[in-house]
Amino acid sequence: MPDTPALDVAGLTVRYGGTLAVDALDLRIPAGQTVALLGSNGAGKSSVVNAALGLFRPAAGQVRLLGRAPADAVRAGGVGAMLQHGGLPGESRVGEVLTLVRGRYADPWPLADLLATAGIEGLLGREVDALSGGQRQRVLLALALAGAPPLLVLDEPTPAMDVEGRQAFWTTMRGLADRGHTVVFATHHLDEADAVADRVVVIDGGRVLADGSAAAVKSRIAGRTVRFRCPGPRDGLADLPGVTSVAGVGELVELATSDAEATLRALLADRDALPGLEVRGATLEQAFLHLTTAPDGAHR
Numbered sequence: 198m199p200d201t202p203a204l205d206v207a208g209l210t211v212r213y214g215g216t217l218a219v220d221a222l223d224l225r226i227p228a229g230q231t232v233a234l235l236g237s238n239g240a241g242k243s244s245v246v247n248a249a250l251g252l253f254r255p256a257a258g259q260v261r262l263l264g265r266a267p268a269d270a271v272r273a274g275g276v277g278a279m280l281q282h283g284g285l286p287g288e289s290r291v292g293e294v295l296t297l298v299r300g301r302y303a304d305p306w307p308l309a310d311l312l313a314t315a316g317i318e319g320l321l322g323r324e325v326d327a328l329s330g331g332q333r334q335r336v337l338l339a340l341a342l343a344g345a346p347p348l349l350v351l352d353e354p355t356p357a358m359d360v361e362g363r364q365a366f367w368t369t370m371r372g373l374a375d376r377g378h379t380v381v382f383a384t385h386h387l388d389e390a391d392a393v394a395d396r397v398v399v400i401d402g403g404r405v406l407a408d409g410s411a412a413a414v415k416s417r418i419a420g421r422t423v424r425f426r427c428p429g430p431r432d433g434l435a436d437l438p439g440v441t442s443v444a445g446v447g448e449l450v451e452l453a454t455s456d457a458e459a460t461l462r463a464l465l466a467d468r469d470a471l472p473g474l475e476v477r478g479a480t481l482e483q484a485f486l487h488l489t490t491a492p493d494g495a496h497r
């Protein structure tokens with residue numbers, strides 16, 4: 198069934214007592230996509246992920262994974278997950294846990310390739326309790342991949358990793374996407390979403406605020422950034438045409454503007470030069486802040 202979505206959520210509603218965490222959310226992810234779920238703390242990302250995996254029964258809505266009920270898809274080995282509070286048996290060795298989990302699958306991921314893909318070749322003899330945070334994440338990734346699942350769901354997988362570890366991790370994810378796996382991940386790292394995801398879904402207050410390519414989400418704000426070095430006084434910059442905010446560190450000035458041309462014309466009218474001038478499109482971070490912040494500056 199090539200057209201069956203990898204993940205199909207309709208009208209998903211999650212409540213914890215009086216808290217509405219997910220509000221009638223629809224999300225359909227075709228097979229083969231790499232999708233970032235972006236949102237601030239408490240936006241509802243984990244609730245969407247956990248409900249999609251069938252870890253609890255939502256207040257309302259339907260979830261299908263690979264065309265099946267979540268529990269059936271997970272049981273059939275179709276889904277690998279790395280959750281925020283993923284547990285590991287503390288006193289076991291990594292190799293023992295891996296053997297146990299691989300043994301559950303009729304056709305597990307070949308061991309040598311699995312170890313290389315997760316980057317844990319040297320860790321098989323280590324006790325789980327003796328792993329660093331980043332190593333632990335990598336072992337959890339190996340367990341998620343053990344059944345070579347077509348769908349991989351990752352809830353904030355990289356916070357415990359160093360910069361090198363994160364880069365290696367996302368290289369691995371891109372490799373999996375190239376092999377046709379569907380990867381859905383929740384993150385606060387906008388740079389990761391920008392670099393890795395085909396599609397970015399911004400969640401806020403349990404609803405989808407924006408859904409599209411990173412470029413499409415960025416285009417939701419028309420603004421640009423004008424940067425230059427300004428050793429002298431900065432009076433009046435905030436009043437220039439188009440300027441919506443003034444920021445910068447040391448000599449560097451960063452103007453957010455809704456009309457870069459008018460801003461530049463006004464800047465050059467009373468300056469001979471703008472050393473280090475750069476004009477850039479919006480970053481995903483700016484788009485994210487714009488989408489998730491109310492007009493009065495308060496978080497929605």
Ligand SMILES: Nc1ncnc2c1ncn2[C@@H]1O[C@H](COP(=O)(O)OP(=O)(O)OP(=O)(O)O)[C@@H](O)[C@H]1O
Pocket residue numbers: 213214216217218236237238239240241242243244245
């Ligand atoms: N077990 C729970 N009991 C009560 N409220 C909860 C529970 N889990 C989550 N919530 C609430 O539901 C809302 C959504 O939380 P959720 O963990 O889904 O957000 P998130 O986007 O994953 O946040 P974070 O980025 O901080 O992990 C928040 O208001 C949170 O406080």
